Amino acid sequence: MLKALLFDLDGTLADTDPLHRLAWQEVLAPLGLQVDEAFYRKRISGRLNPEIVRDLLALEGEAAWRLIEAKEARFRELAQGLKPTPGLYELLEKAEAKGLTWGVVTNAPRANAHHVLRALGLHPPLLLLAEEVGRGKPDPLPYRVALERLRIPPEEALAFEDSPSGVKSAVGTGIPTYALLTGHEEKTLLEAGAKGVLRHFHQALDLL
Template identity: 35%
Template sequence: MHIHAEALLFDNDGTLVSSLASVDRCWTRWAGEYGITAEQFGRIELHGRPAVEIAADLLPAGIVPEAVARIETLEVEDVPNGGVELLPGTRAFLDALPADRWAVVTSATRRLAEARLDAVGILPKTLVCADDITRGKPDPEPYLLAARQLGVDPARCVVFEDAPAGLQAGRAAGMTTVALATTHQAHELDADLVVKDLSALSALVTATGVEISVRG
């Protein structure tokens, strides 16, 4: 299968990097600090959603801003503790791309996203974070904003995601979607293409964009 794109838009956590161990540590501690029971916590989907939305599902509105600031601090401080690592294929795939043809689009705050990306040496020219939007994934706003910043028609963008909410956002934006089965089972992911991770793909830069292919 070959996919042609003018711009490639990547989720970060679970797509480019793995932060699952850090997320588990930090959110478990956070839940304990705010008196959230294991039963309450277990019903919430953490992955691929902005922290403010998760906190709003669990806590009274009046303490949500404080609680969001707290989880951000916990996660940023955990980065040096081995809180993030590159997923297979990330470095080689990104190195094959021109800097102005790709962006990172994450549900994390800018402070947290930059901490995680800096830890693994990824320096995107374009970075869309929770701070930049009013509606997070699965709303298409984050991906539409990235397309505007890159100056590319959404229909000519490809979204790389590991979470159902992010894939839904990409589809709603009118973009081609590629799912990476890094945090969910393949059958849970609705996308134009599903692969295990970026090591399964190759990118060839052409005069008109980027040709994405599944490795044989």
């Protein structure tokens, strides 16, 4: 029996990836890196910030922290007037009517997660930050901890993601997972293990 819906944040609850891409473009351009859409999908999307700057610039420690802080502050400046992915509110209303709980499982830093949720007017019963558990997606740990906190097995949850790393994280925990086509191609998401793809959450209403 289905008991919970678990959502990624960026690219899932709202199409924030264009804003993240712009923020990365602005902070990386002075360092000689050009961030186009393909580069963003391959090297940045769905990854933790420390991994991104270590991979792209071989930066760690204080220098990495300063760059990450600058990028995320710029993202929050850009992320005004966010709109939810179409159908999200209707899906949450139907879930509530059926007695389901829901939560957000994200690699996003705490300040960003609270900023996006506040902008969307959302108050998830569960907010699981990868930085709290020590490992981020694609590692299954964030979803495993979310299930432990909800005290349910994976088959009693549904996950919604938008990146291959997010899909792998949820599927690696055994949760049936659907992927939003906000940033990645259908083939890539299905290869990562998604049961199906969605263009918006109106298409998810029949899953409940």
